[in-house]
Amino acid sequence: MADYEDKKTKNKQFTLFNDETGKSYHLPIIESKEGPNVIDIRKLYQETGLFTFDPGFTSTASCESKITYIDGNKGILRHRGYDIHDLASKSDFLEVCYLLLHGELPSPEDKKKFNTVITNHTMLHEQLVYLYRGFRRDAHPMAIMVGVVGALSAFYHDSTDFSDLNQRMIACHRLIAKIPTIGAMAYKYSVGQPFVYPRNDLSYAENFLYMTFSVPSEDFKISPKIVKAMDRFFMLHADHEQNASTSTVRLAGSSGANPFACIAAGIASLWGPAHGGANEAVIKMLEEIGDVSNIQIFIDKAKDKNDPFRLMGFGHRVYKNYDPRAKVMKESAHEVLLELNMQDDPLLKIAIELEKIALKDDYFIQKKLFPNVDFYSGIILKALGFPTSMFTVLFAIGRTVGWISQWKEMIEDPVNKIGRPRQLYTGYNSRQYQVESSREKKSIFNWLWKK
16 A cells, blocks of 8 residues: 555645644645545644544544545445446455455456355354353344454464464455354354354355254255345445444554454444444334334424434435435345235335335435435345344444455555544543542432432
8 A cells, every 4th residue: 555655745735824823834635536635634733732623533534545435425335446336236245355355356267266265264163153152042143243253363363463464364264254154153043043054055145044044954945036135235235434333443453453353343333223223223113103004104203303203214424415325225125025025014015115205205305315225224134034133243244344354454554553542631630639538428329220
């Protein structure tokens, strides 16, 4: 990766003027290939004694990356320069994995070798399988995922020295290969069914569905259209620039933590309802609506500024026009419903009718509150028979390749530094220590453990 210093535009600077001191500060501008240029503020504190204040880092570029580009206003999502719609219609998930990891689409020979490597790494160490028994039967599958993925470093010592290129790639391949097995076993454990081991004759998505839904007592059969929908789901969730979980992976990795621990940190971040839990929230909303006849009532509630109710799965924090992933996911959603003959499922009927109404309603059109990828993915996963507790697990399986690609890029960046955000301190000034007898009688225990 090129050094930032090479990208500074000598003729372009940003000038800051301090009204209090009358001093001006000239900050270099670094040009972007696409999207906003950035102001290089690395020497700001050194020169001014001031920090910037940016809660949530929504206006701060924390890294340089060549992996994913997003333009939220234009509804653009590209991986390594390739439009997501082209990839979803012409490619498959493992090919996208290769693209994210290596920067280019694979040749036929490289694709065959890569698929073979991933396929041959799908099994888990048998002692790792025993780890599942330590969890309660009612443990959330995401809790199991965090624990098991974090434990991988205890079993695969030969791929934790990421300074070694070979070990680094082995770790990447292992994580992509094993995460579906880990997720499927988390599901099996939660429902009390025996684990199903992977099969090397099945594709990535089909193997995951086989490990998740097959049982020893009968043959497993599944429609190619369902496999395609699952593959698309993984592909559309593969990477999404510097979101909360990806930033978590990079921050954890900046300390030199092993890749398995970094991905476990990403999974933990994804578990948050404001991030990976959106498609689960869609299903809960549909259950709350309850019947097609109630849709208008809830739409009116969504329009009411004084009502806290929100339509989940509509609009997006990044995409201000439309979510480019939603177009592809919509196609898959309707294909799945048709294939499974589930158009009359009560919950899914609500979703289909809600989509129709929202797309025609002036309120939603003006505010650009179009159905996003979470809306359609929630419908698909519900139709396929996944419980809502597994929705974020599936998100994590697809996103693992993005996390590990971002981690790999960070490790290979010569200007990589340990993450160390600063703060605006608003607490007490220096205080003298009070002896116990002179302290004010306040207690949290009056409310902490009320019976």
